[in-house]
Amino acid sequence: MKERREIIVKWMLIGISFLFFIIMLVLPLLEVIVRALADGWDSYCNAISADHTLSALKVTLIATVIALAVNTVFGLAAAWALTKFDFFGRNVLSTLIDIPFSISPVIAGLAFIMTFGRSGWMAPVLDWINQTLGTDIALVFSVPGVVLATIFVTFPFVSREIIPILYAQGSDEEEAAALMGAKGFTIFRKITFPHIKWGLLYGMILCTARAFGEFGAVYAISKTRGETFTLPLEIDALYMTGSADSITQAFAVSSLLVAMAVVILIGKNIVEYYGRKRK
């Protein structure tokens, strides 16, 4: 009697899960593909090879690569500083790092406008730099602004993955190596890195995913289609045009990002698999 009830509960729960899974996750994916190809293969190809799309792809890639590099450097440094040493304000620092996760991306974009924009307090400094160096750098409504916004929203990804690993591992091995006279970089490369490599890769993948897809933060700080637009902004522009054609184009461009998302998911699962196996 009890056995049968358990089996019923089991399949009921699996059923609910599948229903939720299909409606919330699978159908949206299919929807993108179906709508992307609504006007046929040719117009799909035209949409994804349009000038605006290519320019957006370029900006997206630039922002992602720089954000990833910044993140990795920061993540490794922060994880090392926070887990290997004790200092005044360590807990505050570790809380501050996570700020970008708890605030709206729109605020992130806004923050850069408030700082470097025409009425921001850093604007005179920036003008001065441009005048002395004879450059014409703008940090707002420009590609560097897009990069900054992307860095902001992805900031904690790498450090968050590595810090727990290093905490759990402790510092004994590093201490032993230092005692034997190993230099900082040797210790990191030979002792620490093998522990964190899968976590690092995992964090980098999450960072890439977010950098590719960020919308709110970038939207606030990027205004020129075909120059400073990223792929999500291009999708928005196409969608907002409102004609049936442009909406289909929006989905065509979306399908590019869906493909990237799928690649990221696969990569993530592979990394997770190896990470677990090593344990």
Add this chain to the structure above:
Amino acid sequence: MKKERLKKQHSIIPGRGMTLGITITMLSLFILIPLVSAMLYSFRMSWKDFTELITRPNVTQAFATSIWCSLIAAVINCIFGTILAWVLVRYEFPGKRLMDAMIELPFALPTAVAGITLTKMYSDNGFLGRALERVGIRVSYTRLGIIIAMVFIGIPFVVRAVQPILEKLPAAHEEAALMLGASRFTTFRKVIFPEIMPALLSGFGLALARGIGEYGSVIYISGNSEKNGTQVVSYIIMSKLNSGNVDYEGAAAIALVLLILSFLMLFLINMIQHFAARRTNA
């Protein structure tokens, strides 16, 4: 002995100055300075203007919409997230690995893509939207739509928070309770739920924080109508940045309130979590 270790101030491990320097410099440069600037910017406004702005009906309504929708979405996520995590940990069935792998799709899928897709799916010419229309439910351009978008982006937070705890929870734990004659439901409520409670709360907190500030996935499906009460706070902020009616001070002021709100909620959840953890440990 452990205490001595933790209090270690001097360490022979190298790199303290360098890593701490990089960390603080980058954090200040990319996060803290811009954020503080934004907060200070809102002080350019007089207190009277500030209160007048944030008590405007469309602003208060937007706050209400953001808070309520994200709360409801986070609760829905806690329910389905726990079921999903449970099913993924405890049962074997075809398609399990795919399901497990795809839980994080909302993290990987750009929010704008999610936004326009959900909008079209649930609009009157999308097939789910048509089906629901027939039973009298409208999703696109309503608050229900906002909630669905927030459920979409929030689900991985809950599943990924609860899943590892369930994995670690030994089956013997519940078997013991079952052997003692407890019913399935009692076992869950008394034995399993207290264990996953702290993780569930942190998942709830993350989903909530994400929902309150969400922009990309929400703005298409919401329709952003003041009349229908479907404007969210991030939309209001963004609309003040757009050409035509640029109002940086107003945007900064509302952002400040949103910021304080997010921190308050996180703080509250941390407190609850703290007490819940203390209770289970006692």
Add this chain to the structure above:
Amino acid sequence: MYVEMRKICKKFGDYEAAKSIDFGIEKGKMAALLGPSGSGKTTILRILAGLEKQDSGDVIIEGRVVNDIPASKRGIGFVFQNYALFRYMTVYDNIAFGLKVQKADKHQMKERVNEMISLIGLEGLEKRYPDQLSGGQRQRVAFARAIVPNPQLLLLDEPFAAIDAKVRKELRAWLKEMIEKVGITSIFVTHDQDEAVELADDIIIINEGNLEQMGSPVSIYKHPETPFVAHFIGTSNTLDNLSGFKGFEGIEAGKKVIIRPEFVEVFKNDNQRFKNLMDATEEGIIKKIAFRGSYLELTMLVNGVLLTTTRSLERRSVSVGEKMRVLLHRVYLFDDTNAEMRAEIYKNELLKGVDIEML
């Protein structure tokens, strides 16, 4: 003195881990830093190694003040509490690491590492990773890794803490033999008095950041200088006073009394060996008898207080409730209102002129 600590002080916030620690160890000796957990003994070891920096005081190795010499240049081998083996390196690479970072000659390095591996008896396991080794094998690797660069001083932090009680004894003997073979001066930290007594030439007892006593195992056992040492070494009962016990009337009021099982002699009324001392005995009733493997542990009620003593299985059998004669021949006294006061031995006054050890 080969290794010396002079007036070492160390604070972690409010917690004083070392309060002016002074000691010296001769070349070739093995010393134990013994104390309960949290006593500061590990901190002292870490200061000696240079893993921690003292607030004041000098660390002297081979006549040289090494305060400002970094840990890696002090010529010290260190075995960590949980060994801290490099988990992602093989046994061979673990042992070779110290030589590699010193850029040793490849050929010599190989020779030295192999020599070490055969010394610790792990031939054939060179390619294993630490998590494929048993606790004892890990300890051996940690030992080899510590001594491979030929340090002048070996420090070991709770070397047996991570090992099953069963194999611990065996490993103790092994480690002692190894250290003697290598002939290196060594200091280890432990909270286990058996371990200290068995391995060390000198025992340094640490409590709450204070050095309580230093000396050979026998002298520490026989002549504890502080109440803490009297308590910590061996088993003991503490009493507020000894009122009613003959021969101890001279004890000043307010002093506390520590009694070891060995200070208590229990025999039957018709005992021949102690018959001349019957006047000095008290009457006691056996309250509890516990079998401890090779002897009995008796709990006696004497003059309203409980005393513990041991009894050989070779002696006449006794039973609970039986009345016995109890001879208390000496006690330790201390004044717990005065921390500076050293513990003193107080002999039963009625036994003056009698050498109880001769009986």
